Amino acid sequence: MSDVSAADVAERISANVQRVVRGKPELVRLVVAALLAEGHILVEDVPGLGKTTLARCLARSIGGVSSRIQFTPDLLPGDITGVTVYQQKDERFTFHPGGVFANVVVADEINRGTPKTQSALLEVMSERRVTVDSVAHEVPRPFLVIATQNPIEMEGTYRLPEAQLDRFLVRLSVGYPDLASEVRVILDGRTGVSVDDLPAVVDPATLLDAIGQVRSAHVDQAVCEYAVRLAAATRQHPAVRFGASVRGSIALVRTAQALSAIDRRAFVTPDDIKSVAVPVLAHRLVLTPEAELSRQGTAEIVAEVLAATPVPVSVGGR
Incomplete structure (x- = not known):
């Protein structure tokens, strides 16, 4: 049992994310709440407001494994879940994990993937496992999908089905920053902290303990x-x-x-x-x-x- 409270974990992650995501304390609070509830997050907004930056900041703040899947029309379900490959040398089949085998999965522009590819996320978002060739494979815990999508550009996109939307704990919008925050973002882009500079502030075991505290x-x-x-x-x-x-x-x-x-x-x-x-x-x-x-x-x-x-x-x- 960790000595760190869920509130302390939330404060660490929030402070770390807000080093890059400026002027959005309530948004960050809701994102961290979803994380502590071990639920998936859909960030929906127009381009250029920091959807992917927010998702990457959260992924960087958590120790463990993170992955990013860029959804495109030619992305295949196997790229997400993984595939079973026959190894001729060993004369056996070997499972090669896909992008969802991580603690934090950033699914960028999820509505650009085809419905078949989008549906590959359904099982893992609900049950935290994938089934490939009738064999179930557990993903690591904690497990979180942070998906982004652009609601205004319709060409080349596929609307998420209601069954998949229902698996996201929350849907959030970044929104435009206020004047002072936008100025700070521009200045920080030249001399400040970037997403890649953010350290991990909690490890998976501490986060899992915080999730347990929340459920109690x-x-x-x-x-x-x-x-x-x-x-x-x-x-x-x-x-x-x-x-x-x-x-x-x-x-x-x-x-x-x-x-x-x-x-x-x-x-x-x-x-x-x-x-x-x-x-x-x-x-x-x-x-x-x-x-x-x-x-x-x-x-x-x-x-x-x-x-x-x-x-x-x-x-x-x-």
Whole structure:
């Protein structure tokens, strides 16, 4: 058992990432929360705002093995999962691991891969193993996929299926920096710290212990019921064809547990649930055709659900 608390691990990683990613403390906080919840992250934004930089900073901050897979239309499923090759010299088949056999996998421009290639990630994102030629191979733990995609460029891209979107714990947007942060980014590009300069600030064993601490955070039944009511309310919204799944309810609670640990609390509050509702639930909603035509956003729907769902009171620790 490590003597380092989950909050200390979060502070180390956050401070390290923010040496490069300037002016985005809340974004970094949510990324680290997803990491401590051992969930996968989808970063979606226009080009040039630092999606890949953020992913690489997180990968550099964690000791162990990291890999980067650049998704292109000619990328094959075997490039991701690995392949079995016959070794003529030894007269036997040998498994050659693919890019997912790492603690942190940066899946860059994931929507440029074909649906067949994208689906190669489904099993490993859910079960942390891949099956090649009927043989299961475990990936190392902790295991995290950080995927990026560009939502505005449609030519040569393939939309992620709902089943795969549901396996991402959170979907985040980097957004434009404020003026002072953008100036700092430009100046740091000439004389400051780069992604390649970042050291690893935690090792995999310490991170795994922090993940265990997060899962032990107390969740009152009233808070759990609140999370479930939020997910259920998305299924009943008139603009939603398919609402958040049970996996979405679980993701709400786990991410909220991570936030409570980062804030050095041993219990989850309704405010923790509210803080993560949009990044956890919005990408899981499938809108009706009418809602899509009217350009109604899923984040807007989650906000409506939050406003309409009663919040439990007097919730604390045991």
